Amino acid sequence: MENLKDSETIAQYKKDLLDQSFRDSVATISKEGNRNYIMPQKPKGKLYNLRTYFSYFYLILFFTLPFIKVEGEPLFLLNVLERKFILFGKIFWPQDFFIFAIGLLTFLVFVILFTVAFGRLFCGWACPQTIFMEMVFRKIEYWIEGNAQQQKRLKELPWNQEKILKRGGKIIIFFLLSFLIANFFLGYMIGIDEVGVLIKEGIPAHFGTFSSLVIFTFVFFFVYYWFREQVCIIVCPYGRLQGVLLDKNSILVAYDYVRGEPRGKASEAIENKGDCVNCHACTRVCPTGIDIRNGTQLECVNCTACIDACDEIMDHIGKPQGLIRYASENNVALHEKVKFTWRLKLYSVVLTLLACFLAVLLITRSDVSARILRTPGQMYQKREHNQISNLYNIKLVNKTRTLIHMDLKLENIDGKIEMINQVNVPKESYFQTSFFVVINESQLHERKTKIKIGIYEEGKKLETVNATFLGPSNEHKREEHEVKDNHIKEHQNK
Ligand code: SF4
Ligand code: SF4
Numbered sequence: 502m503e504n505l506k507d508s509e510t511i512a513q514y515k516k517d518l519l520d521q522s523f524r525d526s527v528a529t530i531s532k533e534g535n536r537n538y539i540m541p542q543k544p545k546g547k548l549y550n551l552r553t554y555f556s557y558f559y560l561i562l563f564f565t566l567p568f569i570k571v572e573g574e575p576l577f578l579l580n581v582l583e584r585k586f587i588l589f590g591k592i593f594w595p596q597d598f599f600i601f602a603i604g605l606l607t608f609l610v611f612v613i614l615f616t617v618a619f620g621r622l623f624c625g626w627a628c629p630q631t632i633f634m635e636m637v638f639r640k641i642e643y644w645i646e647g648n649a650q651q652q653k654r655l656k657e658l659p660w661n662q663e664k665i666l667k668r669g670g671k672i673i674i675f676f677l678l679s680f681l682i683a684n685f686f687l688g689y690m691i692g693i694d695e696v697g698v699l700i701k702e703g704i705p706a707h708f709g710t711f712s713s714l715v716i717f718t719f720v721f722f723f724v725y726y727w728f729r730e731q732v733c734i735i736v737c738p739y740g741r742l743q744g745v746l747l748d749k750n751s752i753l754v755a756y757d758y759v760r761g762e763p764r765g766k767a768s769e770a771i772e773n774k775g776d777c778v779n780c781h782a783c784t785r786v787c788p789t790g791i792d793i794r795n796g797t798q799l800e801c802v803n804c805t806a807c808i809d810a811c812d813e814i815m816d817h818i819g820k821p822q823g824l825i826r827y828a829s830e831n832n833v834a835l836h837e838k839v840k841f842t843w844r845l846k847l848y849s850v851v852l853t854l855l856a857c858f859l860a861v862l863l864i865t866r867s868d869v870s871a872r873i874l875r876t877p878g879q880m881y882q883k884r885e886h887n888q889i890s891n892l893y894n895i896k897l898v899n900k901t902r903t904l905i906h907m908d909l910k911l912e913n914i915d916g917k918i919e920m921i922n923q924v925n926v927p928k929e930s931y932f933q934t935s936f937f938v939v940i941n942e943s944q945l946h947e948r949k950t951k952i953k954i955g956i957y958e959e960g961k962k963l964e965t966v967n968a969t970f971l972g973p974s975n976e977h978k979r980e981e982h983e984v985k986d987n988h989i990k991e992h993q994n995k
Contacts, residue, residue, distance in 0.1 A: 890940075
């Protein structure tokens with residue numbers, strides 16, 4: 502239950518925040534519309550150290566995954582142009598679109614559930630953009646240009662030797678790093694071996710691949726040198742979703758205004774003064790240039806740099822840490838513990854159902870997909886000994902990494918299949934051919950007969966495909982019999 506001081510503080514804080522005009526603009530764009538280059542103070546503290554260790558793990562993963570192979574193929578491949586996708590060593594084709602769509606839906610619900618519960622935690626701790634920006638490029642920038650104050654000083658300097666050397670060095674290193682990342686990025690798309698082939702055989706033979714590499718390099722350089730945190734603030738759709746996903750029970754980086762307000766320096770005579778000493782250490786380290794004391798803002802990527810900064814100040818002034826911490830609005834205002842709300846329960850049920858459905862689809866997914874259609878424009882053909890044949894086209898997709906030799910068998914009716922070609926489907930490829938199905942007329946009681954064709958590899962059935970077999974209609978048969986009978990009669994009369 503909130504006490505009197507709490508409710509007064511909350512009311513006052515909310516009143517002070519009535520002016521929400523800071524939400525009308527972003528810190529990265531000045532009033533004149535120019536780029537406001539944010540130079541945050543270098544963060545330090547236990548959370549920043551933890552993030553650094555996490556980033557080592559992610560970076561090792563990013564630069565080693567393309568080299569890990571399963572049966573000669575990469576563990577992950579997202580080849581959009583050839584529409585070939587490999588996830589955890591399993592190849593997915595456009596025919597697996599349904600599985601892909603369910604996988605994406607499951608991922609989306611997971612993201613929603615995760616965001617409802619933990620806010621934008623992913624952005625600050627796991628997003629590749631933040632990892633590269635804050636843990637690679639920003640660190641290099643601190644190393645070359647120094648901390649925020651030195652960077653501001655360098656910016657003001659005329660183009661003297663120091664500025665040329667530092668800025669030039671930064672541009673060269675940033676560009677080389679962007680080139681390296683572009684190579685690996687391309688490796689995820691076309692396979693790292695293909696990138697190796699480009700390096701070995703030179704540009705003229707692989708101009709298309711080289712052009713992609715150049716484009717990616719410039720895009721990465723542009724993002725990490727100039728555009729930076731604007732990716733999270735302006736471009737990323739996930740950030741924009743926060744407003745609809747977060748509620749008062751979502752845990753995010755939050756300023757405890759009940760404890761911190763009214764803010765002011767220790768020397769200031771403020772009645773009931775809160776713990777915030779208005780030192781701006783939290784705003785100085787913020788890579789998106791916001792003041793977290795204004796409340797939850799879409800710019801906040803939950804990087805926790807402000808938590809470290811404020812904890813250090815609290816230690817310094819002898820107050821408990823956690824004035825800025827991971828907390829929900831209800832935790833701050835009402836001291837409520839984290840709750841497993843109905844919304845979370847509902848999302849969890851949906852997520853579990855989707856995950857089960859996806860698991861079933863993956864387990865039952867066949868290695869071969871086949872489509873059989875009667876050859877267009879062809880009727881049935883009559884053969885000797887009352888045999889009827891239909892011509893079919895078959896399109897087979899081999900999703901495995903080995904050549905498959907297939908046999909076709911009629912499953913539900915006596916008859917035979919005459920192949921025009923041997924069905925040898927190369928690995929990870931398509932194969933198209935034609936074949937005849939031959940059935941004795943006595944087996945056919947309708948004009949259209951449903952038949953089942955089994956697809957076998959070395960005696961093992963891979964799939965059963967349904968098709969329709971055309972034969973003469975009963976009427977037609979009757980007419981034919983009548984004609985035949987008449988012929989016989991005529992012959993006998995003669
Ligand atoms: S770092 Fe802490 S004490 Fe300093 S301004 Fe921010 S919230 Fe207040
Ligand atoms: S407000 Fe804090 S957590 Fe959010 S982006 Fe700024 S420094 Fe990171």
